[in-house]
Amino acid sequence: MRIAMVSAPVDLPVTAGREVAAQVTALAAALAEAGHDVDVYTRRADAAAPKEAHETTGVTVHQVDAGPAQPIPEQELAAWMSDFGRALAEEWRSDPPEVVHAYTWTSGLAVSAAQRQLRESALVGGGASQAPVPVVLTLAGFGAELRRTPGGAPADATLSNRIRLEVALARSVDAVVAGSDDEVDEFTRMGVPRERITMVPAGIDVDRFAPGPALDAAEEPRVVALGDLTPVSGFETMIAALRGLPGVELVIFGATVDEQGGADELARLRKGAAQLGVAERVSFADPHLDRTDPGYRPALLRSADAVVCVPWHGPVSAGRVLEAMACGVPVVVTAVGAVSDVVVDGVSGVLVAPRRPDQLASAIRSLLADPVRRLGFGVAGADRARSRYEWSRVATSVERVYRRLLPVVEEEAVLEDELPGVERVGDGDERGRETGDLQRSEHAGSVRHQA
Incomplete structure (x- = not known):
């Protein structure tokens, strides 16, 4: 099967862009390994990037010229998607793929524009229009979720237009792939027929994330907290829980959604830790090392006695929690977003209520006091991650x-x-x-x- 995957990951916010790029790359490689020919099309955001690259056998990455060759804020991308679609149509006019998979709403716009170009050129040329190529859509976040998130994007005209476009795209494509039950519900609210929706979670690299050497040997019990550096990620709940966890070290691994917002949130968390008198037991993982050293994050996760992810509002990706589980580390999480799909309470981890530092401290204290239970959760989590999410x-x-x-x-x-x-x-x-x-x-x- 010849598959075209369309994505503009480098143009998304810092963390989201890297995650989408990693997901598209990994899925393309896995499909190629299964014997398919995969072409990945992305908007050129770097003038030095080659027009075409073969990153792995069976996968060709195409850099499409659409707008300036530099990163563009997501809310400004829509203006360039007609150019993106025109380039796709030119590529597919003589040699169309058998199926197209668009990632992100902007990529969906580009694919829609390409289909329109192909129809119009057939009419102008007086020839028979070729059968439309089936289109599958995956959204890396929803505009409606941004509107509902406390402190999220303001309800301006740009966001309203995005929401309308996402609804129109989701209803028009042949199939939708949702990454969690929450996403299935979101697509259903958008009016997508249930029979067009398939729930397929994002995968993880089970070779990179597996039981193995830890980053270092901590003298005191260590908890690693995961999430985005935003107020809804629950890091302040974990910091408050430290008051009920004497002698426990907390390492916060916060992914940056945007540089300024991340810096502001770091400052807020440091101030809160100082006010609660636990600042000396709180440290922050180095995001630069995570970007440059593929072994840094797995080793950090393995060094933890428990990994915590306790957001109190979605959307929440389950990727980081799955990585911890794959490393054989027990997890304590809130049932928010996709996380609730991957952790089985009392089997592969512990579920706690959001924004309850007392309950969180009690759950962690119980887990740290029972090495056999920790080992059991770790083994079950690693098995679940490998068997379901490879x-x-x-x-x-x-x-x-x-x-x-x-x-x-x-x-x-x-x-x-x-x-x-x-x-x-x-x-x-x-x-x-x-x-x-x-x-x-x-x-x-x-x-x-x-x-």
Whole structure:
């Protein structure tokens, strides 16, 4: 199958852009490993980047000229998506892909523009219009979520336009891939028919994130807290919980959503730690090391006795929590966003209520006092991460979405080959039920399932 993936990750905010880029790259590589030809198209944001690059066997990355060759704020990208779409149409006019997967709402605009260009050129040329290429959409965040987030984006005309465009795009494409149950609900609120929605979580690199050497040997118990450097990430809750955790060291690994906002949030957290008298036990991971050393983050996670992710408002990515689980570290989390999909309370981690430092301190204290329980959570978490969220498994689920959009003859042949071997490596008693659910969903035409 020839697959086109369209993304503009370098133009998104700092953290979101890197995460989207990493997800697209990993999924493309996994699809290529499965025998597909994958072309990744992204807006050129660096004049020095080559027009075309082969990053791995079966994957070609195309830098598309659309606007200035420099990073552009996300809210300004829409103006250049017609140019992006025109370049895509030129590329696909003589050699179209079999399926297109657009990541982010701006990429969806580019694909929509490309389809319009192809239709118009066929009409002007007087020839027969080629069959439209099936389009799959994944959104890296929702404008509606930004509007609902406390202290988030203001309700201005730009955000309102984005929300309207996202709704129109989601309703117009052939299929939508949601990364969590929360995203499924969001797409449903947007008016997307449930039969067009498939829930496929983002994957993780289980070779990079696996039990292994730690960053250092901490003398005192260490807790690593994960999240974005925003007020809703719950870092202040963890800092407050330190008062009930004497002798425990806290390392905050905060991802920067934007440089100024991240700096302001760091200053606020440092001030709060000083006011509570725990500043000497709070440190902050170096984001520069995380960007330059691939082994830094796994080693930091392995050094923790427990990893905490306690946001009190979404959207929340489960990626960092899954990385900790894959490293064999027990996790304590709030059931917010995609995190609630990946952590089984009492099996692979502990769920706590948001904004309750007393409950959080009690849960961590109980976990630190029981090494056998910590080990059990770590083993179960690593097994769950490897069996459910490895990229090859995610790619298989996404491939099923693509194949359902191809001609019926090919689709039926694939289903006949795949159905007898469908099996989900689950959590004990869940295994048989989930296998049956998945097989029933394939026969019934339902497209909502988890990888």
